[in-house]
Amino acid sequence: MTKPCVLVIDDEAVMCETLKAILETEDYDVLTTGDARDGLNVVNKEPVNLIISDVRLPGMSGIKFLSAIKENFPSIPVMMISAFGDMKSAVDAMKRGAFDYLAKPFQPEELLVTVKKALDYENLMVENLMLRNEIGSRYNLSDIIGESDVMRQLKDTVARVAPTDATVFIEGECGVGKELVAHSLHYHSDRIGQPFIEVNCAAFAESLLESELFGHEKGAFTGADQRTSGKLEIADGGTLYLDEIGDMSLSVQAKVLRGIQEKVFFRVGGIEAVHTDVRIIAATNKNLKEEIVRGNFREDLYFRLNVINIKIPPLRERDGDIPLLAKTFLNQAKRKFPKHNDIELSPAIITRLDQYQWPGNVREVQNLMERVVILGNLDEIDYLVQGAASPIDHASLSHLPLKDAVEAFKRSQIIEALKQSKWRLNKAAVRLGISRHALRYQMETLGIDTND
Known part of the structure; x- marks a missing residue:
């Protein structure tokens, strides 16, 4: 396992050697320099995990050096050290993003404890960045599979809308990929590092959905033995995806409307206003205009949600996309279930797939390809097409x-x-x-x- 690398910057050679000796007792690799500009060169060339810098340095000051590191290497934690009593510099350093501040003289144990915390933080930042990159690639626009005109248009809309904070309303039949579009909107926005929280409104009874969204106070109802944060609160700074919003009751709709308009809500049983900053993405497979006429959905909430409308077409309207989807999902299934990885789709099979109406849309294609690979039998496709014709x-x-x-x-x-x-x-x-x-x-x- 690679040892963590710590860069020490201090214009006093004795201090550099002292810090190096202390850090090497914990088996850290230690680099030292007395100049901030030289320190920047080191960081550009070496895989540094932590920087310990004096505030007062000749030439470029420690504070300016800190700002340069935070701008160019934001994941590297920086600890600042200076003479006892220099509180102004300490406050300035913390404001500019220093991980911590130690005043001279300090005990070796105090230094080592702070260094360990800083390195744990650096590990967390690196893991978080890797996770974000992995998730971001998973919801890349190229993963919205389809080259038909309607899908090119859809991907263009997602690319233009994602960087904004606009509320988005996604419409489409079951299985067309509404959740994938919602994820793509979040992971191509400025909120990518913040939570993406999903709530399926059809999965909860009215009273439970209210608690799920807004949280509840201790004693709000039987079994509420402690305060619980709702999804609106948990999603603060990020995105809240309300799936199947057409199944939400009118009373909960009224509270959601207020939360969207005023960015404030109350927990169930609470009197304290909770402020939140979330982007709302809502989706449904229902025709909400018809639901409004029937009295099942609030018109004011509909207009509040329908700032940007994205209609995902059913698969039967996506000319030429079915062969591409089938081949893509077949290859994914073969990687996932490698036992039958010699299965291929002949032109005749592709033609039959293209002629099928796909009532289950994209999800049905994916499920079929997995079933074909798991069973190792292309007869599954004939069964599907013939079954659709006239069982x-x-x-x-x-x-x-x-x-x-x-x-x-x-x-x-x-x-x-x-x-x-x-x-x-x-x-x-x-x-x-x-x-x-x-x-x-x-x-x-x-x-x-x-x-x-």
């Missing part, structure tokens, strides 16, 4: 009560999966996306036996 005549179900129609449809799908799997329950269960136990239960419930 059951839907018109024949229209005269049935809903319960009977659902049962007839389920029975048809299960029998078709069993036939395609040659009545092997494990394989049929995988095709249907359920467990073998669940398949057996459905077969018993619907009266399906091996003679069907």
